[in-house]
Structures are given as C-alpha cells and as structure tokens.
Amino acid sequence: MAELTTRLRITPFGVICLVGLIISLYLSLIWAPRERVMGDVQRIMYFHVATAWIAELAFLLVGISSIIYLWLRERKWDIVAYSAAEVGFVFCCFVMITGPIWGKPVWGTWWTWDPRLTFSMILWLIYVGYLMLRVYGDDIPQVKTFLAVLGILGTLDIPFIHFATMWWRGLHPDSLVMSEEGLGAGMEVDMRIALAVSAIVFTLFFFYLMGRRMALERLRDETEDLRDRLEYMNNDNIRN
Amino acid sequence: MRYLLAKSWQIYRKDMIVEYRTRERVVTMFVFSLIVMVIFNFAFNIGSNFIERVVPGMIWVAFSFAGMLCASRCFASEKDRATFDGLLLAPIDRGSIFLGKLFGNITLISLVQLAVLPLFIIFFNMTIFPYLTKLLVIFFLGTIGFSSIATLFAAVAINTRMRDVMLPVLLLPVASPILIALVETTRTTFEGGDWQDMTNWIRLLSVFTVVFLVASVMLFEYILEE
Numbered sequence: 529m530a531e532l533t534t535r536l537r538i539t540p541f542g543v544i545c546l547v548g549l550i551i552s553l554y555l556s557l558i559w560a561p562r563e564r565v566m567g568d569v570q571r572i573m574y575f576h577v578a579t580a581w582i583a584e585l586a587f588l589l590v591g592i593s594s595i596i597y598l599w600l601r602e603r604k605w606d607i608v609a610y611s612a613a614e615v616g617f618v619f620c621c622f623v624m625i626t627g628p629i630w631g632k633p634v635w636g637t638w639w640t641w642d643p644r645l646t647f648s649m650i651l652w653l654i655y656v657g658y659l660m661l662r663v664y665g666d667d668i669p670q671v672k673t674f675l676a677v678l679g680i681l682g683t684l685d686i687p688f689i690h691f692a693t694m695w696w697r698g699l700h701p702d703s704l705v706m707s708e709e710g711l712g713a714g715m716e717v718d719m720r721i722a723l724a725v726s727a728i729v730f731t732l733f734f735f736y737l738m739g740r741r742m743a744l745e746r747l748r749d750e751t752e753d754l755r756d757r758l759e760y761m762n763n764d765n766i767r768n
Numbered sequence: 769m770r771y772l773l774a775k776s777w778q779i780y781r782k783d784m785i786v787e788y789r790t791r792e793r794v795v796t797m798f799v800f801s802l803i804v805m806v807i808f809n810f811a812f813n814i815g816s817n818f819i820e821r822v823v824p825g826m827i828w829v830a831f832s833f834a835g836m837l838c839a840s841r842c843f844a845s846e847k848d849r850a851t852f853d854g855l856l857l858a859p860i861d862r863g864s865i866f867l868g869k870l871f872g873n874i875t876l877i878s879l880v881q882l883a884v885l886p887l888f889i890i891f892f893n894m895t896i897f898p899y900l901t902k903l904l905v906i907f908f909l910g911t912i913g914f915s916s917i918a919t920l921f922a923a924v925a926i927n928t929r930m931r932d933v934m935l936p937v938l939l940l941p942v943a944s945p946i947l948i949a950l951v952e953t954t955r956t957t958f959e960g961g962d963w964q965d966m967t968n969w970i971r972l973l974s975v976f977t978v979v980f981l982v983a984s985v986m987l988f989e990y991i992l993e994e
Contacts, residue, residue, distance in 0.1 A: 598990055653941035660937055665928045670993070674924045677987045678938060681917065684983060685942050688976050692945035695968050696952060 545736045548729035552722075560722040569633050574723050576626040578730040579619045583651060584686070586616020586734065590658070591683025594676035603749070606672045609679055610662060611741035615734060617655040623648055646693040654682045772867065775860040779868025783842065784875070793841050793876050797834040801884040804830035805891065819892050824954035827888055828910075828947055832940070835877050835914055839922035840935050842869050847926055856992060866919065866988035873915045881907060894958065902957045906973070910950040913977035917943055920984040923991050949973050 556574035563570035589612040597605035627645065628638040639645065658678055665671040787793055808826045812818070846852040855865060885903075889896045896903070918939055925935040940947075949969045956966045963970070 598987075650941050650944050657938045657941055661924075661928065661934065664930060664934065667929065668927050670927065670991070673990050673993070674927070677920070677924065677991060678942075680987065681920075681942055681980070681983060684979060685945065688945035688972065688979075691968075691972060692948040695972075696948050 541732075541736055541739070545729070545733045548725075548732060552726045552729040555722040555725050560719050561716055563719075566634050569630055572626050572630045574726040575730075576623060576630060577723060578726040579626070580623045580648065581727060582730055582734045583616055583620035583623050583648070585731070586612045586619060587651065587655070587679075587683060587686065590616065590679040594679030594683075597676045598673065598680070603672075606676070607742050607745045608738075609676065611738045611745060613655060613658050613662075613679070615737045615741055617652075617659060618737075619730075619734065620648065620652045620655055624652055641697065643693040643697045646697070647689055650689050650693070651686070654685070658682065772861055772864045775864035776867035776871065778860075779855075779865055780871045780875075783868065783872040786845070787872070787876065792845075793838050794879055796841075797838055797876065797880040798883055800837060801830040801834050801880060802887065804833065805884075805888060809891075819894060820958040821955060823888060823892050823894065824951050824958060827885070827954060828950050830884065831877065831881060831911075832914060832943070832947060833936075834880055835873070835911075835918050836922075836935055836939060838873050838876050838880075839915065839918035840925065840931070842873055842919070843922050843926040844931070862989045862992050863985050865992070866923075866985055870916055870919045870984075873919055874911055877911050877915060878907075881911070898960075899957045902963070903954070905970075906950065906953045906957065909970075909973040909977050910946060913946050913973065913980060914943060914950075916977070916981045916984045920988060920991070923988065946973065946976050949976070 552574070556571055560571065560574070562568060590609045593605045593608040593612065596602075597609060627648070631640070632638050658675065661671070661675060661678060665674060668674075805826060808822075808829070812822050812826075843852070846855060858865075885896070888894070918935075921939040921942075922935055925931045925938060928934045949972045953966045953969045953973070956969075
C-alpha cells in the first residue's frame with residue numbers, strides 16, 4: 529500500500545511543469561507583443577502550434593513503442609503506446625478546438641480544407657480508431673498485438689497523409705493565403721521566444737501526463753492481479 | 769518465396785472455387801456499387817459540366833466500400849463456417865494465407881470494377897477509350913494498395929465485437945492518402961490530363977502500395993497468432 533501512495537505523490541517534475549505552464553502563459557498572453565493585423569486572437573497560436581507538434585510526436589511514440597512491443601512482447605511497451613495515444617489524443621483534440629477559434633476571426637470561417645487542417649483531421653481519426661479498438665476490443669486476447677499493428681501502420685501512414693493533403697490542396701493558389709499562419713520570417717523575436725517556451729513546456733507537460741497515465745495503467749494491472757489472487761485464495765478456501 | 773507463392777495459390781484457388789459456387793461476394797459488391805452510383809446521383813444532382821469532377825469521387829467511394837465488403841467477407845465466411853481454425857492449423861506459412869486472401873480480394877474487386885466502370889461511363893455519359901491505359905495503371909496500383917491494408921484490417925476487425933463497424937473506422941483514415949491519390953489521378957485523367965500532370969500522385973500510389981504491401985505481409989503473422 530505504501531508503494532501506491534508514493535507513486536501518486538506530487539513529483540518535482542510535476543512542479544516544474546506547473547511553473548513552466550505559468551511562465552508560458554505569462555509569456556504568450558502578456559509578454560509577447562500584440563500582433564498588428566490579427567490582434568489578441570493570434571495569441572492562441574502559441575498553444576495551437578505547441579500542441580500540434582505534440583499530437584504528431586505522440587503518434588510517433590505510439591509507432592516506436594508498438595514496434596518494440598511486437599519485438600519484445602513486454603507489457604510495459606504496450607502501456608507506453610497506450611498512454612502516448614491517449615494523452616496524444618487529448619492534445620490532438622486541443623489542436624482541433626483551438627484551430628477553429630483562431631480561424632473564425634482571422635479567416636472568417638471555422639473550418640477550411642487546407643492541407644494542415646485536413647492532416648490534423650485524419651490524424652485525429654486515426655487516434656479515434658486506435659482508442660476505439662482499445663476500448664471495444666478489450667475482450668479479445670490478441671488486442672495488444674492488433675493495437676501494435678495499427679500503431680505501426682498509422683505511423684507509417686503519417687508521411688503519406690502529409691504529402692497527399694499537401695498536393696491535394698497545394699495546387700490551388702488561393703489556399704496558400706489560407707495556410708499562412710503568421711509563422712516564420714514575419715514573426716518577431718519575442719513571439720518566437722514565447723512560442724519556443726510554450727513548445728518546450730507543453731512537451732514536458734505531455735511527458736508528465738504520459739507518466740501519470742502509465743502509472744495509472746500499472747496500478748490497474750496490479751489491482752487486476754490482486755483481484756485474481758484473491759479469487760484464487762477464496763476458491764482454495766472453499767475447496768478446503 | 770516460391771514455396772510461399774505456391775501455398776498461397778492453393779488458398780487462392782480454394783477461395784475462388786468457393787466464390788464461383790456461391791458468388792456471394794461478387795454479386796453483393798456489384799449491387800452495392802450500383803446502389804452507390806444511383807444514390808450519389810441524387811445526392812449531387814449532377815449537371816453535365818460537373819461530371820468529370822464528381823464521378824471519380826463517386827467511383828472510388830463505391831469501390832472502397834465494396835472492397836471493404838469483400839475483404840471483410842473473406843475472413844468472416846471462414847469464421848462463420850468455423851473453417852478458420854483449419855486454415856490456421858494447415859502446415860503453411862502465415863504469409864501465404866495472407867497472400868492467398870489478398871490475391872482473392874484483388875481478383876474479385878477487379879472483376880467488379882470491370883463490370884461497374886462501364887456502367888458509370890454509360891450512366892454519366894462519359895468517354896473512356898482515350899484514357900484506357902492510364903486508368904488501367906491507376907486502377908491496378910490502387911486496387912493492390914487498398915486491398916493489402918483492407919485485407920490486413922479485416923483480419924483485425926473480424927475478431928472484434930463490432931466487426932462491421934470497426935473495419936471502416938480503422939481502415940479509412942489509414943487509407944485516406946491512397947484514396948485522395950486515386951480520386952485525383954482519376955479526375956485528372958477524365959479531364960484529359962497527361963502523365964506529367966500526376967507524377968507526384970503516381971509516385972505516391974506506387975510507394976504507398978509497396979510500403980503497405982510489405983508491411984501487411986510482415987504484420988499479418990502477428991495478427992493470426994493466438
């Protein structure tokens with residue numbers, strides 16, 4: 529029991545993340561200069577871009593740990609893949625929510641089938657499929673293998689989706705204006721610093737959440753194990 | 769390799785004989801594609817100047833859904849008749865089971881395409897003869913690429929509780945690049961475009977097909993183990 533409580537105590541890493549998030553909030557909401565054309569709504573970019581990068585990173589993690597899982601067959605790699613997928617999905621949802629909030633005032637539309645948006649949408653759907661299989665397949669014994677296969681195929685698919693969505697819309701010149709996100713050369717130094725800090729902090733935060741999710745999954749395994757043992761003992765008593 | 773192909777030929781032959789006797793997959797796919805064609809006609813209310821832009825999308829929606837039916841049935845029928853365990857017990861490589869099933873799916877989907885595509889052409893009053901070679905290449909690459917992941921995912925979905933729902937949910941997002949490429953190349957072809965207009969897409973189709981074919985053969989082994 530003592531073991532369980534130590535695992536759920538506040539960790540130094542968690543404190544670092546919290547402080548980092550507060551600093552990042554300050555930098556992006558107050559410190560960074562106001563964008564001339566878009567106004568304050570542009571500030572959502574600091575979170576949007578930072579989380580978008582994590583949504584992709586997380587699926588890469590799913591793919592890598594899936595390969596290792598198929599190779600070594602150790603439960604911990606399945607836990608890594610699952611936790612990365614679940615937390616990555618939350619970040620991906622965040623991207624899908626912040627995008628339209630920014631897009632409505634700037635582009636005048638909630639959604640447009642621009643390459644990046646289409647890419648995020650397809651990535652989001654792959655996440656959904658992965659998590660659905662996890663939830664609805666819990667009664668089949670080989671589900672972890674299936675998920676690993678899906679994770680690998682999904683990761684292999686990412687470059688293809690990237691190119692397909694880019695060429696699909698990239699040929700139309702008017703979409704170039706739409707995909708202009710106020711990034712790159714036109715960005716002031718302060719903005720770049722705010723974005724970099726935000727990206728780093730969110731990455732740390734992602735790994736923190738993932739660690740907590742993995743701990744939770746391990747606790748579940750432990751509970752399951754204890755329950756099984758209890759049942760076994762009860763059966764033993766009945767027999768005696 | 770030779771051994772693998774010889775064994776997969778046996779699986780393929782068996783499946784084709786079963787199909788020849790029941791004709792369940794080809795007929796359902798054919799009727800399904802026709803229905804998609806009719807329904808989409810209402811959905812878009814197509815005027816003559818839009819046809820080249822809309823029909824490629826309709827064609828590939830029809831064929832990808834028909835392809836899913838086909839892939840799903842190739843394992844479902846084995847499961848329902850309890851012959852799947854027999855297949856697993858057979859002293860052959862798991863990869864050859866996959867290849868046999870895959871060749872079967874490619875054959876049947878191609879047959880349906882051969883039957884349905886002319887109907888699309890007739891009903892939407894289009895011309896096909898100048899584009900025949902291009903379409904042949906596009907359909908060949910696309911059908912192999914799509915079928916390989918469809919067959920793999922069908923083997924996964926067949927084990928889940930809601931197998932009919934799980935297949936499209938898992939397959940279509942992963943297949944989206946190839947579907948985009950197929951629609952775009954077919955559209956370019958019908959609009960009279962040349963090979964140069966779709967170099968990128970043909971490359972994407974070929975690389976996707978090779979990568980996912982190899983990945984599917986390698987991963988299928990893991991899916992079948994108990």
